[in-house]
Amino acid sequence: MTHHTDPPGRSALRARLLERLESTLRRQTGVENRLRHTNELPEKWADRAPLLGDEEVLTELDVEGRHEVASLRAALVRIDEGTYGVCDACGEPIAPARLAALPAAHTCVDCAE
Ligand SMILES: [Zn+2]
Incomplete structure (x- = not known):
């Protein structure tokens, strides 16, 4: 493990939200293939954001899925801004x-x- 400046629990929380975000996307038809075809997901959320927020991907989600993705992405932003919780x-x-x-x-x- 590398040391960084995140407060305790923040990395774990971000990882948990990312996991949920990815599983939400995977549940949706067609999205799984798209994600599988990318070689390796980048480690940093900032690098993943363009992929997971891709408008073409989002249009394949149902309304509930889109809402959940939007909520999870907003939560990740709040973690980065220090306003989560x-x-x-x-x-x-x-x-x-x-x-x-x-x-x-x-x-x-x-x-x-
Ligand atoms: Zn309140």
Whole structure:
């Protein structure tokens, strides 16, 4: 393992979100082949973003899949910005149990209702 400046847990969290994002894309018809034909996925999210955010890929997803991809990509951006786990609406921390169930959640339970 290499040392870097990420706070504890951040890399693991990003990896988990990426994994979920990729599995969402793989579930969709036609996308799996496209991903398989790329030789190796780059290590860094910034390098993967163009592939996973490819508009042609996204048009193959159903509405629910597109929504999930958008949420996961937004969560990855929030991790990079250091705002992940903070409610968009009220600014309070989102409960860990909620994030565990919904890693892409961007509001606390109170604001989600
Ligand atoms: Zn809130």
